[in-house]
Amino acid sequence: MNSIAAVIVTFNRKDLLVDCLTxxxxxxxxxxxxxxxxxxxxxxxxxxxQALGFLNNSLIKYHFLPENTGGAGGFVHGMKLAFEQGMxxxxxxxxxxxxxxxxxxxxFKTPLNKQCVYGxxxxxHNDSQLCWPVDSMSDKRINAIExxxxxxxxxxxxxxxxxxxxxxxxxxxxxxxxxxxxxxxxFDYCLNIRGHGGTVFLCSDSRLKHPVPPRKVxxxxxxxxxxxxxxxxxxxxxxxxxxxxxxxxxxxxxxxHTLPSIIFRLxxxxxxxxxxxxxxxxxxxxxxxxxxxxxxxxxx
Numbered sequence: 106m107n108s109i110a111a112v113i114v115t116f117n118r119k120d121l122l123v124d125c126l127t128x129x130x131x132x133x134x135x136x137x138x139x140x141x142x143x144x145x146x147x148x149x150x151x152x153x154x155q156a157l158g159f160l161n162n163s164l165i166k167y168h169f170l171p172e173n174t175g176g177a178g179g180f181v182h183g184m185k186l187a188f189e190q191g192m193x194x195x196x197x198x199x200x201x202x203x204x205x206x207x208x209x210x211x212x213f214k215t216p217l218n219k220q221c222v223y224g225x226x227x228x229x230h231n232d233s234q235l236c237w238p239v240d241s242m243s244d245k246r247i248n249a250i251e252x253x254x255x256x257x258x259x260x261x262x263x264x265x266x267x268x269x270x271x272x273x274x275x276x277x278x279x280x281x282x283x284x285x286x287x288x289x290x291x292f293d294y295c296l297n298i299r300g301h302g303g304t305v306f307l308c309s310d311s312r313l314k315h316p317v318p319p320r321k322v323x324x325x326x327x328x329x330x331x332x333x334x335x336x337x338x339x340x341x342x343x344x345x346x347x348x349x350x351x352x353x354x355x356x357x358x359x360x361x362h363t364l365p366s367i368i369f370r371l372x373x374x375x376x377x378x379x380x381x382x383x384x385x386x387x388x389x390x391x392x393x394x395x396x397x398x399x400x401x402x403x404x405x
Contacts, residue, residue, distance in 0.1 A: 107194060107213060110187035111136040114179030115200035116144040119153045122200040126159055134210035135164065136196065140186055142179040143169045175286035175402065180265055184280060188272050195275075197268040202227075203314040204267070211311040212269055220274055222298060222305045224260070225267025229317035236315050239263070239307055258307045262295035267313045277301055284400035288339070289346030296354050323373050332370060337383035338405055340374075341391045345403075348395025367392065 111129050115122045122141070129139055143150055151169060154160050160167055168186065170179070180197055187195050196209065208225050217223060229236045240261035265281075268291065278301045281294040295305050319334040335343065344367055351359040367388070374384040387405055394403065 108192045109136045109194045109196060109209070110138045110140055110183075110190075110192040111196045111198070111209075112140045112142065112180060112183035112187060113198055113200055113202075114142045114144060114176050114183065115146065115150060116173060116179075117146045117148045117150070118200050119146070119148055119150040122150065123153065123157060123159070125198070125200050125202055125204075126154075126165070128202075128204045128206075130162070130164070131206050132204065132209045133207045134213065136209060137164075138187065138190065138192065139165045140183045141165065141167045142183045142186075143167065144173040144175070144179050145170050173402070174283065175290075176265065177281055177285045177287065177290035178283040180290070181280045181283050184275065188275065192272070194269060194271055197265045197270070198313065199266060199315075201316055202266055205312045205314070208267065208311045208313060212308055214310070217269075217271070218304075219271040220277070220303050222263065222274070222295070222303060223257075223269040223311075224263030224305065224307050225269075225311040225313045226307060226309055227264070227266050227313050227315045229315060236317050241307075242304075257309065259304050260307045261305070262292050263305050263307060265291045266315060267311065274298065274303055278303070282400075285346050285349075286342060286400075286402050288342040289350055293346070293350050293353070296350065300354075321377070323377060332373060337380060337387035340384055341387040341403065341405060344388055344391035345395040345400075348392065349398065349400065352395070352398070364392075 113122065113125060126139065129136065151167065154167065159165055166186070168182070170182065174182065176199070184195050204225070212223055212225065227236045228234060242259040242261055278297050281290045285293065298305065320331050321334055322331050347363060347367065348359070351363040355363060371385070371388045374388070375381050378384045390403070390405065
């Protein structure tokens with residue numbers, strides 16, 4: 106039996122959530138349940154959903170958490186609820202995703218291996234260009250994919266955006282690490298899955314739309330570097346969790362690759378960011394907490 110639950114984690118983005126829910130309810134293959142995990146929103150999310158009739162739909166299960174557990178905690182909560190109610194598959198996404206009408210149906214067009222993960226393609230403004238490059242694992246080499254392919258491709262990692270996983274694999278590898286709070290929890294989880302012999306596939310005919318993360322291009326000594334534009338609070342989690350992942354999986358490359366890259370990006374921030382002091386503070390605490398394995402939510 107292929108019982109399927111969609112899990113959406115939301116926080117103070119009720120308008121985006123409504124659009125995401127609408128796209129799920131318009132699927133050619135409907136999920137058996139849609140779990141909304143509300144990370145203690147304060148923008149009237151529940152009232153908006155009630156007024157629009159979503160909470161009267163038997164497919165939708167709304168869960169309000171008493172505190173914000175971040176994307177990591179929200180997805181774990183949703184996965185547990187889905188499996189407790191007997192679901193076999195969980196399809197995970199953020200509240201700013203828009204699934205094309207045949208996205209879920211196309212994931213199940215071919216028999217799926219329950220020990221693997223299947224990810225929907227995530228595109229931005231351009232239907233043929235991915236929101237961010239994805240590293241393929243073909244021919245035992247890592248090649249960055251930036252545009253749509255016409256086949257399923259084994260990839261290094263897939264974000265929790267159209268991330269389809271079976272309960273058998275979760276029973277084998279466990280749940281994502283809630284202590285990441287936000288940023289990197291999906292990357293860490295994919296590395297864990299691959300370490301247990303699983304494969305992560307990008308499925309070209311299952312597609313989601315997602316806003317393109319803001320980026321800036323920095324020119325240093327004639328070389329062009331692309332960096333995400335992030336507030337200091339977001340930079341903190343991004344950097345801290347990168348260090349934690351490197352400590353877990355990369356060995357000496359933590360010191361030869363990860364930390365030098367972070368220091369370089371800090372220097373770029375100090376030269377180009379409007380909030381130089383905020384970024385410096387975020388990087389300092391992120392590096393310190395990453396190296397000392399201090400995880401969980403943190404307020405700068």
